[in-house]
Amino acid sequence: MAGDQTPRPSGGPDDTPTGAGQGWTALSYLIGGMLVWGFVGWLVDQWLDTGGIATGIGVVLGMAGGIILVVRRLGTPT
Amino acid sequence: MDIIAAVEGSTAAIGYGLAAIGPGIGVGLVFAAYIQSTARQPESSRMTLPYVWIGFAVIEALALLGIAFGFIWQGNL
Amino acid sequence: MFGQANVLAAGQAAFPPSVEDFYLPSILPWGAHDSYWFTKITAMVWIAVGVLIIFFLATYRKPQLVPTKKQWLAESIYGFVRNNIAVEMIGHAGVRFAPYFTTLFCFILLTNFFAIVPLFQISPNSHIAFPAFLAVISYVMFIWVGIRHHGFGKFVKNSLIPPAPWYILPLLIPIEFFSTFLVRPFSLAVRLFANMFAGHMLLLVFTLGGFAMLSANAWLAPVSVLSWVMTIALTFLEFLVICLQAYVFTVLTASYVQGALADEH
Incomplete structure (x- = not known):
């Protein structure tokens, strides 16, 4: 019954952002998480001379953080 | 042992190409399912969109990890 | 701009265009090379500002109930930004930001549009300084609005602390x-x-490539026509990009303001 849905009033205060906006938010959280913690890991690498291991751990951690953020911010059904 | 064939340049690029196949298919499936369900039942989009983002994030993470590891361990390890 | 035309006419334009081509010669000390105080870019920005001020003043000087053509144009631009960007993104609180968004949208649209207007043919926004400053305004604005609306502590808490257990914060x-x-x-x-x-x-x-091929040899000369046809086709593509980028910049600013005003996530 596509016809009889009530048209959503545009611009209500409880509007979720548009789909494209959410997509960019999701992608930027993932990339942002990777970059931030990857950078921290890289710094640790330079400090302890671990040859890339710490950067890898940082990237994985950051990615986990990014996923958590996406799930929390966008993935909770309203 | 004789070398029959050799690859020059970064093998990490080949690795990332292989690693991107899976997430590519996965992201395609997620959005295909979302588009189809929204086309069948438009009012369900508010309900399904959050799960789209969860699935998208988890799948896209693999592709992004692939590109990151390609840069980090380029040549060593 | 006349210098460029002369260079083209003399057939000695350096073919692979470089970043140097974006630094146009100075106007006020005419033709000076190391002076960037008043160049064509500066002139275009002032022209854009002037055109916008005069346009909106002229169209809205005597507003009528049944709008004239110019008034209709101005009102539909403002209405578009207010309804389709400000209210759509922010909600009813967005109406008070509509004037700024309209100004921003028109300014970016017009300065972008100079990229394909004959005799202007470069957009001031192709220098990082202008987009950077517009972005700084948007940045300061959404932080300021957020702090005004929530207070400093609550704004920082809202925007930095996601709803998650404390141990992953x-x-x-x-x-x-x-x-x-x-x-x-x-x-x-x-x-x-x-x-x-x-x-x-x-x-x-594509433009300079046409000239380069024309002067290269007889076999490549006909191809230069193809290159110029591509230039014309790409000009239409440019027009699309121009409108899209002006819209995207305004929409993103609106969505940042919305994020700053939003209560709880």
């Missing part, structure tokens, strides 16, 4: 900080700048 807060306060102004500025820069570069490549 140390992992998440740097990511939030990075993506909210560092990436936003950067991506705003770079998106607009890169689009206009690349568009101008693309047109230059």
Whole structure:
């Protein structure tokens, strides 16, 4: 019954952002998480001379953080 | 042992190409399912969109990890 | 601009266009090379500002109930930004930001549009300084609006602390900080700048490439026509990019303001 849905009033205060906006938010959280913690890991690498291991751990951690953020911010059904 | 064939340049690029196949298919499936369900039942989009983002994030993470590891361990390890 | 035309006519334009082509010679000390105080870019920005002020003053000087043509144009631009950007993104609170968004939208649209207007043919936004400053205004605005609306502590808490258990917060807060306060102004500025820069570069490549092939040898000379046809086709593509980028910049600013005004996530 596509016809009889009530048209959503545009611009209500409880509007979720548009789909494209959410997509960019999701992608930027993932990339942002990777970059931030990857950078921290890289710094640790330079400090302890671990040859890339710490950067890898940082990237994985950051990615986990990014996923958590996406799930929390966008993935909770309203 | 004789070398029959050799690859020059970064093998990490080949690795990332292989690693991107899976997430590519996965992201395609997620959005295909979302588009189809929204086309069948438009009012369900508010309900399904959050799960789209969860699935998208988890799948896209693999592709992004692939590109990151390609840069980090380029040549060593 | 006359210098460029002369160079083209003399057939000695350096073919692969470079960043140097974006630094136009100075106007006020005419033709000076190291003086950037008043160039064609500066003139275009002032022209854009002047045109916008005069246009909106002239169209809205005597507003009538049944709008005249010019008044209709101005009102439909303002109405578009107010309804389709401000209210759509922010909600009813967005109406008070509509004047700024309209100004921003018109300014970016007009300065972008100079990229394909004959005799102007370069957009001021293809220099990073102008998009960067517009992005700084948006950045300061959404922070200021957020602080005004929530108070400093609550704004920082709202924008930095996601709803998550406390033990993963140390992992998440740097990511939030990075993506909210560092990436936003950067991506705003770079998106607009890169689009206009690349568009101008693309047109230059095909125009100058036509001249280069014309003067290369007899076999390549007919191909230069193809190159110029491509230039015309790409000009239409440029027009699309121009409108899209002006819209995207305004919409993103609106969505940042919306994020700053939003209560709880």
